[in-house]
Amino acid sequence: AEASECMVREELFAVFRHLDADRDGKISWVELKTALNSVGEDAGDDELREIVKQLDLDGDGCIDLEEFIQVINTEERGAEEAEKELAAAFRMFEGKEGRGGITPVGLHRMMCRLGLVDVDNCLTLDHCTFIISQVDQDGDGVVNFEEFKRVMMAAVH
Structure with missing residues (x-):
């Protein structure tokens, strides 16, 4: 080092x-x-x-x-710390599938855990599939860490 x-x-x-x-x-x-x-x-x-x-x-x-x-x-x-925090958040959304990306099912499950899915304003699996498709640049059906990081960094700048 x-x-x-x-x-x-x-x-x-x-x-x-x-x-x-x-x-x-x-x-x-x-x-x-x-x-x-x-x-x-x-x-x-x-x-x-x-x-x-x-x-x-x-x-x-x-x-x-x-x-x-x-x-x-x-x-x-500061950048290293931000990267670690994003990686931890990514792993939460990635969930059990662990395919190196966030799937529509993983996104839906995390939204439910966060209380962002309720009876009146239901965020369906179809909604989650649409959200993933908007962020997924390489078209593999999942959001990888680089895609997740790009969206999260854009959200804070």
Whole structure:
């Protein structure tokens, strides 16, 4: 693990060096703007100043290498945690069939457990089949983890 961590740190350092145009060891909001513009992104000056302010842990108005690495590592940990939570939710819906996907039967069963199926507003197995068909990109009749993740991430963004 240490070798891969060292490699990741080197890659982050290379990205940092690229962003640090004047090579002073810090990324200013102007350097961030230049980098974003070079890849076709246009962000306002106030927005970029605010981003740098949020990432600037020592209050010097710029992002140094350690702040940059800490922010990236925090983002990755957040993404890893979100992935674990999605995987746990997916397994709940996947249920006993365990075919690597959520079937209409599995979706219906979980909706019943969650109390989302009632007599007045019945979510039938046919409804669940339709829902699965809308999310199922590869047409195999089940929602795999990648399809589930795509829908869930779209729902929160």
